[in-house]
Amino acid sequence: MATFKEYFRGWATGLKSLATGMGTSMKVFRQKPVTEEYPENRHTTLHIPERHRGRLRLVTDENGQPRCIACGLCQMNCPNGTIQIEADTVETPEGRKRKQLKAYHYDLGSCLYCQLCVEACPHGAIEFSNDFENAVFERDRLRLDLTKPEDNRCHDWK
Amino acid sequence: MNLLDTIIKAAPEAHIVTETDGIQIVAVTPEELPAAAQALAQRPEGAMDFLYDLTGMDWGEEGLGVLYQLESTATGERIILRTQTTDRERPLLPSVSTLWPTAEIKEREAFDFLGIRFTGNPDMRRLYLREDWKGYPLRKDYDATANELTLDNEINADTTEEYTLRPDGTLECHEHQLFGNDDFVVNIGPQHPSTHGVLRLRTALDGEVIRHVDPILGYIHRGIEKMAERMTYPQTLAMTDRLDYLSAHQNRHALCRCIEGAMELEVPERAEYIRTIMDELQRIDSHLLFYSCLAMDMGALTPFFYGFREREMILNIFEETTGGRLIQNYNVIGGVRADLHPDFCNKTKEFIVHLRQVLPDYHNIFTGSIIAKTRLEGVGRLSREQVIGLGATGGTGRASGWANDVRKRHPYAVYDQVDFEEVVRTEGDSMARYLVRMDEIEQSCRIIEQLIDRIPEGPVRTKTKPIIKLPEGIFTASVEASRGAFGVLLESRGDKSPYRLHFRSTGLPLVHTMDTACRGAKLADLIAIGGSIDFVIPDIDR
C-alpha cells in the first residue's frame, strides 16, 4: 500500500472482480443442469456410440453357432492374459480333423480394451459390444465363458 | 566447433557409436564423462543446457550404462552421450547432477532400477521402490521372485546418502539430513484430496511456511518399462494410454512414431492429420481438466464443474471416433485404428465455437477474481535457468520464459504446416503457468480449425505384418504431450519385443521442481503450486 490512491484502487478493482465473478455464477445458476439422470435416461437421452468398447462378445453365424474356429490368435495377442480358449479336436464328416470351440474364457476384470484380439481375429469372430453395465458384486463373476449365452451379452442401446 | 569436436577435445577416447533420427550417439568412458559433460554444458556456441532424459541401461555382458539425451535450448542441437561400466557387482558412474539438476532425480531412478550408484549425487535413495527392496528390476538377471509381498509399513529415512570415490578406489558414504528433529513434518498424501493421485509430499513446515518438500513416489508404480520388455510392439502400445491418461493420444503417438521410424514405415497423410487433430483435442481436454483442478485445489468448486462440462463434450467426440473416453487406443503402428466418425468434423467445429463462447465465463469467475489473482501471482516463482536445469518442460517451462515446445522445435506430424503461436510468459509464477495453459487452449483451437477442413482423403493406416520386428539399434521419438515433452527411447535387438523401452516422463521433472518452487511459500500455496505445475502421477510412476 504505497499511497492512499492505490489503496482505494485496490478496493475498487477487488470489489469489481468479485462482482463479475458473482454475476457469472448467477448466470450459470439460471441455466439448466447439464448432468443427466442415469438410469432414467437409458431410453431417452443416453447415447452410446457404436464404437464404444463395452465387453468382448463372440459373433455368431446364422445358425446361432459361434464363428470362432479356436485358432488361438486372440489369446496370443492379448497383452494381459485375458483370454483362454478351450478346444476339442473333432473329426469332420469329410474325415479331416479340426478344432472346435469348447469354452471361451474371458476375464473381463483384466481386459485392457486394447482391441488387439479383435484385430488379430482372421474370421471376425469376436467384437466389442456396447454393453457397458459391467459392474458385479463378486470378482468371480467377471470371469466369463463367452460360449454361454448369458455371458455373451449384447444389449442394443439404440 | 561442432558437438563431436567439443566432446573429443575434453574426452579424447570418445567416439560415435551410431546415429538415430539424425542424433549422434557418442560413447565416453566413465572416467572422461565429467569432462565431456562439462564441456557440453558450457559449450560457448550453444550450451547443451537441457538434459532431456537420462536412461539407465543393462547391456548384459557389456555392462550397465546410461544414455544422456542432451539438447541445446539455444540452437536445438541434440546429442546422446553413452557411458557404461562393466562392473556389475559395484557399478559406479560419476553424477552429472551439478551440471543438470534434473539428473539428481533421474539418477535416483537409474539407481532404483539398475543399481548404478552415481558418485557425487547428494541423494542416492531409491525413488520408486521400497527402501527394503531386494535387487534391481530392470537388470536382465533380476529375480522376480526375490521380493515377497510385504504388508508392513515402510519407514522412510530422514537422511540421504551421498557416495564419493576415494583416490584409492574405495567408496565413502556421507549422510545428508533431510528432516531434523525440530522439523514439523506433515505428510501430504498419498491419500490426499489435492495431490492429483497417489503422490506423497513430506513437507517440513515452519508455522504455515514451507521449509522443504520431499516427494515420495512409486505408490502406483506398475513397472510398465519392465512389462514392455516381454510384450510385442503392438502390445506395448496398450500401455502408453495408461501413463499420463490426459495425454493418452500424444503418448501413443510418440511410441508409434518411434516404432514407425525404426521400421521406416510411411504413415498416410490422412492419418497424420487425424493424429494432429486428436493430439490437440487431447491437449484442450487436459487443459480444461487442469483449469478445473486448479480451481478446485484453491477451494473454488464451481469452476471445477465448468471445466468438466466442456471436457465431457470432448470425451463424447473422442468416444464417437475411437470408442474410448479416457483410454482411446486410437493410434496404431502405421496410422490410426479407424477412420473418423462421419460426425467428427462437424461436432469438433461446433465444440470450438461453443468453447470460445464459454471461455470468458471461465475467466470471469476465476482468472479475474481478486482472490485467485493474489493467490497465484508472485507465488512459486521459477526462473528460466531453474526450469531448464530441472528439465521442467511444457507449460511450466514456457511460463518461465523457456520456449521448449517440441511442436515448434522439432516439428512432427503436420505441425510444420499450421500456423500457431508458442505461448511463452516470463513471470514464472503460478499465474503465468495457469495463463500459459489457458492461452494454449486457444492455440489448440486454432490448429484444429486450420486442419479440420483440410484433412486429405485416403487410407488411414498402412498395413503392417502381423508380427513386427524392429532392426537393431537405439531409436527415439518425442512429442509435445499435454504437460511437456514426452519421449520414447527404444533399444531393439531385432526381436519382436523391445530390449529396453524407456519413457521420458513429463511429470517426473515437474514434481522435482516442487521443492524449489515451494520453499518459503505457505501451505495453501503448496497446493496451488502443485495444481499450476500440473503433474499426473501414473506418468511419473510408470
Add this chain to the structure above:
Amino acid sequence: MNYYDINSLNQSIHGTLSSLMPEGLAITLEGIAVGLLIIVLYALLAIVLIYMERRVCAAFQCRIGPNRVGGRGGLLQVPADVLKILTKEIISLRHADRFLYNLAPFLVILASIFSFACLPWNQGAEILRMDIGIFFVLAASSIGVLGILLAGWSSNSKYTVIGAVRSGAMIISYELSIGLTVLTMVLLSGTMDIQEIVMEQEHLWNIFRGHIPALLAFCVYLIAGNAEANRGPFDLAEAEQELTAGYHTEYSGMHFGFFYLAEYLNLFITAGIASTLFLGGWMPFHIPGLDGLNAVMDWIPGVVWFVGKTFAVVFLLMWIRWTFPRLRIDQVLTLEWKYLMPLSLVIVLLMTLCVIFGLVL
C-alpha cells in the same frame, strides 16, 4: 400495528400454569418445553439448510443435486444422512486427549445454541431476552472458537492443529469487525436489546434509516460473519484441499455431526442477526407515508418476515461460497486488518456523526 404479537399468549400460558402449580415448577416446565423446542427447531433448521445448500450448490454447478431419496426432489436425502451419521461409530483415538476431544463438539454446539436462543422470531417469540441481548450473542458465539481450538489441539494430529490455529487467528480477528458493525447498529437504535432494536425499525428498516453507513456496515458484517461461520471463501480452518478436513479431521459419527450442524446453524445465526440488525428482523416492510402498503404488509406474520429475510441472506452467503476460491491465511488477515477494520472504524464514526446531526431517516 401487529396482529401476531404472541406476548399475550405467553402470558396466558404462564398464568394458567401458575394457577395449576407453584410458580417455580411452572417456570421449570416452561423451561423444559422451550429447551426441547429449541433443540427440535435447531435440528429441523439444520436439515432444511443442508438440503438448501445441496440444491443451491448443485444449481451453481450445472448439476441436479439430490434426486433419489424421497421422490424427485430428494427431500429425504438429508434425513437419511442424519440417520446414517447417528448410527456411525464414534472412533476414539489412541493418543488424543480423551476428555477435551469429547468435550470440543459440545462447546461448539453450546455456543451456537446460545446465540440461536437470542434470535427474535416474532414479537414475543424470543427465548432469551435481556437488555444487553446483542452483546450476549457476540459473547456467546465466541465460545465456538474455543471448541474449534480444543478439537484441533486434542486430536493430536498435525492437520487438525494447523486448522485450529488458522481458525483461532481468523475468528478472533473478525470478531473486531463484527463488534464494530454491530456497534454501528446499536448507535443507530440506541439500545442493545434485540427486541428493542427490531421495534426501532417499525417505520423503516435500519439499512434504509442509516443509508450509506448502514449499507457499508451490512456488507462488512456479511463478510465478517461469513468468516466467523467458517464458510467459504473463509473455510481455511477446514480447507479440504489442504488439510483434508482441518480441525475436525479426526472426528467421526455424531461428533463430526455436531461440527457439521453447528456450521449450518452458525450460517443461519449470522444471517438471522444480519436480518435483525439491518433488515428489521420480524418487522414487516414499511414505508413511512404509504399506510395502505404498510397495512397489507402487516398481514404477513412476523415469523414469515424473519425467516424469509434470513433465508435470503443465507442464499446470498451460499452464492458467495459457491463462487470464490478460498483465501490464504495471510490474505484473510490482510483483508481484516488492512481493509475491513479501518472501514468499520470509519463506519462507526460516520454513523455517530449521522446520529448526532440527525442525518438518519
